[in-house]
Amino acid sequence: MRSTPIFLIYKVIEENELGDVIHKDEIKREILAEKKSIRQSEFYQAAGNGLKPELTFIIWPHEYQGETIVEYGKKRYKVIRVYEKNTKELELICEGLVNQHAGS
Known part of the structure; x- marks a missing residue:
């Protein structure tokens, strides 16, 4: 059940x-999501690549729409993997941002 409010955030970047x-x-949009814990296999696979889901x-x-940041509660997360399970479910696997900052 998707009842958890989150914000999808896209940073507008330009070059001078x-x-x-x-x-x-x-650009920040609020949607409803279902929050889940990371599966153990996903955690260990990602850790082998230096990621911390x-x-x-x-x-x-x-x-x-390709957003790279998720805000949940008062914390921001970087989207490290997107997985389309089926036509009704898209998983955003996220890791916490250090100092709440993401360059992209």
């Missing part, structure tokens, strides 16, 4: 005339 990356704004959010596939 010198090629420097400039973080402009954030913490939570999985299940959402409707049509609601995802």
Whole structure:
């Protein structure tokens, strides 16, 4: 049951005339998700690649627009993997952000 409110966040990034990356704004949308713990196999596979998954959010596939950050409660998470289970379920596997900051 999708009853957990989360925010999907997309950072608008531009380059200036010198090629420097400039973080402009954030586009933030609230949706409902189902929060799940990380499966043990997923945790160990990711850890082998230097990732630290913490939570999985299940959402409707049509609601995802490539956002790279999820905000749940007062914490932000980076989307490290997206998995389409079927036509009704999309899993966003997320790891916590250090200092609540994500460059992309």
